[in-house]
Amino acid sequence: xxxxxxxxxxxxxxxxxxxxxxxxxxxxxxxxxxxxxxxxxxxxxxxxxxxxxxxxxxxxxxxxxxxxxxxxxxxxxxxxxxxxxxxxxxxxxxxxxxxxxxxxxxxxxxxxxxxxxxxxxxxxxxxxxxxxxx
Amino acid sequence: xxxxxxxxxxxxxxxxxxxxxxxxxxxxxxxxxxxxxxxxxxxxxxxxxxxxxxxxxxxxxxxxxxxxxxxxxxxxxxxxxxxxxxxxxxxxxxxxxxxxxxxxxxxxxxxxxxxxxxxxxxxxxxxxxxxxxxxxxxxxxxxxxxxxxxxxxxxxxxxxxxxxxxxxxxxxxxxxxxxxxxxxxxxxxxxxxxxxxxxxxxxxxxxxxxxxxxxxxxxxxxxxxxxxxxxxxxxxxxxxxxxxxxxxxxxxxxxxxxxxxxxxxxxxxxxxxxxxxxxxxxxxxxxxxxxxxxxxxxxxxxxxxxxxxxxxxxxxxxxxxxxxxxxxxxxxxxxxxxxxxxxxxxxxxxxxxxxxxxxxxxxxxxxxxxxxxxxxxxxxxxxxxxxxxxxxxxxxxxxxxxxxxxxxxxxxxxxxxxxxxxxxxxxxxxxxxxxxxxxxxxxxxxxxxxxxxxxxxxxxxxxxxxxxxxxxxxxxxxxxxxxxxxxxxxxxxxxxxxxxxxxx
Numbered sequence: 148x149x150x151x152x153x154x155x156x157x158x159x160x161x162x163x164x165x166x167x168x169x170x171x172x173x174x175x176x177x178x179x180x181x182x183x184x185x186x187x188x189x190x191x192x193x194x195x196x197x198x199x200x201x202x203x204x205x206x207x208x209x210x211x212x213x214x215x216x217x218x219x220x221x222x223x224x225x226x227x228x229x230x231x232x233x234x235x236x237x238x239x240x241x242x243x244x245x246x247x248x249x250x251x252x253x254x255x256x257x258x259x260x261x262x263x264x265x266x267x268x269x270x271x272x273x274x275x276x277x278x279x280x281x
Numbered sequence: 282x283x284x285x286x287x288x289x290x291x292x293x294x295x296x297x298x299x300x301x302x303x304x305x306x307x308x309x310x311x312x313x314x315x316x317x318x319x320x321x322x323x324x325x326x327x328x329x330x331x332x333x334x335x336x337x338x339x340x341x342x343x344x345x346x347x348x349x350x351x352x353x354x355x356x357x358x359x360x361x362x363x364x365x366x367x368x369x370x371x372x373x374x375x376x377x378x379x380x381x382x383x384x385x386x387x388x389x390x391x392x393x394x395x396x397x398x399x400x401x402x403x404x405x406x407x408x409x410x411x412x413x414x415x416x417x418x419x420x421x422x423x424x425x426x427x428x429x430x431x432x433x434x435x436x437x438x439x440x441x442x443x444x445x446x447x448x449x450x451x452x453x454x455x456x457x458x459x460x461x462x463x464x465x466x467x468x469x470x471x472x473x474x475x476x477x478x479x480x481x482x483x484x485x486x487x488x489x490x491x492x493x494x495x496x497x498x499x500x501x502x503x504x505x506x507x508x509x510x511x512x513x514x515x516x517x518x519x520x521x522x523x524x525x526x527x528x529x530x531x532x533x534x535x536x537x538x539x540x541x542x543x544x545x546x547x548x549x550x551x552x553x554x555x556x557x558x559x560x561x562x563x564x565x566x567x568x569x570x571x572x573x574x575x576x577x578x579x580x581x582x583x584x585x586x587x588x589x590x591x592x593x594x595x596x597x598x599x600x601x602x603x604x605x606x607x608x609x610x611x612x613x614x615x616x617x618x619x620x621x622x623x624x625x626x627x628x629x630x631x632x633x634x635x636x637x638x639x640x641x642x643x644x645x646x647x648x649x650x651x652x653x654x655x656x657x658x659x660x661x662x663x664x665x666x667x668x669x670x671x672x673x674x675x676x677x678x679x680x681x682x683x684x685x686x687x688x689x690x691x692x693x694x695x696x697x698x699x700x701x702x703x704x705x706x707x708x709x710x711x712x713x714x715x716x717x718x719x720x721x722x723x724x725x726x727x728x729x730x731x732x733x734x735x736x737x738x739x740x741x742x743x744x745x746x747x748x749x750x751x752x753x754x755x756x757x758x759x760x761x762x763x764x765x766x767x768x769x770x771x772x773x774x775x776x777x778x779x780x781x782x783x784x785x
Contacts, residue, residue, distance in 0.1 A: 152351050198352075261322030263307045274300050279291070 153191055156183075157198035161206070201260070208239035215246045215256040215267070228255075308371040310334070311353060316362050316514040317559045318344065320354045320371045329413055331378045332356055336369045343394065344371075345378050345520070348560045355560045357516035359394055377413055380524050381406030382531040387475070388501045390492060393509040393517035393524055410531055412523040416582035421591040425622075428653040429540065429597050432468030432710025433461065435640045435703040438662035438720055439669075440625055443653025444538050445586025445595040449617055451602045451609065452627030456639050458601045460707050461625070462542045463491060465599065467498040468710035469540060475532045476504040477541040479525035482518045482548035485510050494708065518552035526583045526596065533587065533594035541584070545601035546577060550613045567612045577613075578620050623647035636704060642669050655762040658713065661720035665699060668724075672696025691729070698728050701736040714758045715744045718751070718772065727776050731783075743779055751775040 163175050183189050204210060212232060214220065220228070229241050236259065253268035308322030323332070326346050334342045342365060348355030358365065359378075380395030383406045390399040397404055425443035442448045450458045466476045478495075480488050488508055495501045505528055509521035522543050529539040543549070550573055557570035565571050577600075584598035600621065602614050607628065609618070618624055623646045632639035651659070675693055679685060685693070702723050705711065711719075719740050722728055731739045748755060754768040754775075764772070 154352050259304075261306055261308060261324055262304045264302065264304045266302055271300055275295065275298055278298055279294060 151186075153194045153198050156188070157195050157202055160195070160199055161202045209242065210236055210238045210240070210259065211242045211244060213244045213246060213258040215248050215251060215258070217247070217249055217251045217253050217267075219247065220245065220255070232257075232259075306373050308332075308354065308373075310365060310367050310369045310371060313362065313365055313367060315555075315559055316358050316516050317556070318356045318358055318362070318365065318371070320346075320356055321352065323354050323371065323373050326354055326373045327375075327377075329377055331374045331376050333372050333374060334358070334365050334369055335372070336364055336366060338364075340364050343378075345516075346373075347556070348562075357519070357556055357560075358514070359516055359520065360514075362514070377411045378520070379409040379411050380527055381408070382410050382528055383407035386505055386528060386531075387503065388505070390488075390506040390508060391524075391528075393507065393513070393521040395507075395524055395528070398508065408531060410527040412520060412527050413579075414527070414530065414583065416579065417585050417587055417591070421585075421587050423586045423588040424652065425586055425649045426652050427538075427586075427595075428650075428655060428713075429465075429474070430468060430472055430713050431461075431465040432712070433464055433638060434705055434711060434716050434719070435638060435642065436461075436625065437654075437713060437716055438658060438703075439642055439666045440623065440640070440645045440647040441650035441654040441658070442597065442623075442647060443586075443650045444597050445584065446623070446647070446649055446653070447581050447584045447598040447600065447621040448647060448650070449600050449602060449621040449624040450627070451604060451614060451618070451624050452639070453604055453607055453629050456627035456629055456632050457637060457707075458603070458627055459487075459491070459544055461627070461638055462544060462599055462601065463494060464708060464710050465540070466495060466504055466542070467500050467708060469503065470499060473538060474503065475529075475537055475539045476500070477507065477525050477529050477539060478504060479507045479522050479541065479543050481509055481521050481543065481545060482511050482552060483508075483544065485512070498708070515552040515555040518549060519556055522546070522549055522580050526580060526598075529596045530583065533596050534592060536593040538595045538597070540597045540599070543580075543598065543600045545603050546617055547603045547613055550576065569612060573613070574616050574620075577617055581617075581620050622649045636700060637707075638705060640703075642666060642703075643673065655713065655758075657717045657758050657763045658720070660763070661717055661724050664724060665720070668692075668695060669699055672699065694729055695723075695726070697733055698731070698736055699723060701733055702728070702740060704737075711744075714755055715748070717758055718744060718747050718754075721772065722776050725773075727780060731780075739783055742783060743776065746779045747772065747775050750778070 160179055164172055167175065183192065225243065229243065232241050251267040251269050254266045256267050257264040306323050306325060308320040310318050311321050312319040326349065328346065328349055330346050332344045332346055334344060342358060342360050342362070344356040344358045346354050346356050356371070381404060382395065383404060385405040389397050389401065389404070392398045425445045427444040429442045429444055431437055431442060436442065450461055452458050466478065469476055478491070488506070488510070492501070492506060495504055507521055507525040507528065509517040525541055525543065529541045532539050550569060553573060553576055554569050558564060558568065562570045581598055581600060584596045586595035587593055600617060602617050604611065604614055609615070626641040626645045627639045628641045631641060671692060675689060676696065679693060702719060722743060728736060728739065751772045754764055754772040757764045757768040
């Protein structure tokens with residue numbers, strides 16, 4: 148028995164909605180909701196939507212990055228950050244979601260899907276502590 | 282050390298400290314139940330890779346990724362999972378689970394991940410060994426030809442075990458399976474053997490008793506106990522045997538001979554079944570997963586004897602299987618019987634008849650051990666198995682008829698004495714040379730006219746008397762593993778002398 152994962156549902160929704168007129172899409176969305184309620188999957192709707200977002204982003208060469216920092220980033224920093232991220236992940240467009248967190252002390256922490264690049268001062272302090280204790 | 286130097290040292294450390302910034306894969310705990318966690322993310326994790334859980338308080342816990350699914354990873358948690366919460370961070374380490382080993386592990390009691398639990402302080406680890414490893418290949422191996430002296434007459438004489446062999450000990454509950462294993466460990470003193478006892482799902486009280494017994498017999502000096510108790514999660518029972526064999530491999534890599542006991546693999550299979558069902562793997566026969574055979578075969582394949590070119594050393598394995606009401610055709614017993622190089626069968630009926638160790642000689646076999654038996658023992662015990670089989674047959678038949686011919690009567694009497702000789706007390710291993718003398722006296726008919734109730738006394742007396750008087754014979758056995766005509770003549774005389782004084 149194969150189980151239907153959220154990912155497969157999201158992919159099916161994406162394929163069904165792609166290249167359709169607004170009118171057709173509305174009709175399809177009704178049927179999707181109908182399908183989800185019939186299969187008792189409505190509780191997973193938020194997970195499916197986030198998966199769908201990832202699929203659309205991937206197809207359109209977009210990437211959403213969450214940036215944690217202690218203080219608000221300057222425009223100049225943001226631009227250089229966007230530039231290097233675009234290069235690293237070879238995507239066309241990047242949306243930055245900024246999160247302010249005073250506890251990080253300084254630097255930035257980037258979350259790209261399940262990858263984390265921690266360049267914060269707090270992380271460095273922790274690493275130094277580990278090193279010195281060892 | 283003055284304050285200044287401490288400060289200087291710290292300063293230097295901090296100056297030289299370089300941080301490597303790299304992207305880490307971090308997952309989040311989605312679900313958590315019965316020692317299993319479903320983790321999101323961790324997209325490029327390997328199977329059996331070690332992961333670390335860290336909660337908001339900074340407490341850490343180790344896990345192993347077992348199920349790699351499309352959008353989640355199934356992880357078994359090794360340790361206390363009550364501190365982990367939904368949403369906690371999970372980091373992949375990029376390493377297969379490892380344990381710390383070193384020579385100082387000898388004499389210690391460690392848990393399933395190799396951490397000491399005997400309160401004698403931390404280990405001085407020198408190496409890290411992965412718990413899963415591919416077994417040594419064909420070119421590195423050597424056939425079994427060195428004996429393991431178990432000190433148990435019935436095993437050494439009839440079902441001999443060689444170094445590098447895998448011999449199953451199988452039987453119902455309370456038939457003396459563990460006792461057999463512990464006796465074997467006790468007898469390894471001075472035999473150049475390191476022992477590993479892996480206790481899987483046993484009561485802590487039983488483990489304590491075993492440890493005390495080994496300590497008393499001076500066996501802890503060359504023994505390591507790996508324990509996954511009954512109160513610990515199934516994940517620890519599942520990895521304990523692999524930890525045990527990794528410790529054994531550490532010593533084998535130094536060219537040493539190692540004896541490992543898995544007590545017992547039925548509980549190991551049950552623990553694995555529990556994990557598999559929780560991970561939603563499809564159940565098969567008796568609800569065990571499809572790879573339960575591989576579970577045991579990959580473990581027992583790691584027992585081997587390596588040739589000199591590849592470092593020598595050996596691992597002899599004694600897996601134990603507990604049967605239910607003597608049913609050896611259940612799933613796990615048949616699997617392990619087919620994997621091992623022979624089995625020692627213990628029976629409840631024999632146990633209650635007073636035949637202890639309760640070994641059923643008819644259905645016990647050793648497929649490779651006879652090559653390892655010393656020549657002298659082979660000579661004296663060669664016909665014993667056949668004699669005993671014939672005796673069993675005649676015994677049943679003799680109950681009906683009263684008139685028996687002399688030959689049959691002789692055979693019956695010899696059989697009764699053989700059974701009596703093969704009985705042995707617990708914790709009383711017998712040296713190989715003493716066994717040879719006893720078997721010699723038995724098979725050459727010197728005991729045929731000794732009353733059965735006096736056989737034990739006769740044996741004990743003979744052992745002592747011969748050791749003092751048949752020195753040439755003993756020397757020959759110790760040095761060349763076989764007697765010469767001179768030694769044999771001496772032993773014959775000694776036995777006759779002893780017998781005449783014993784009968785009087």
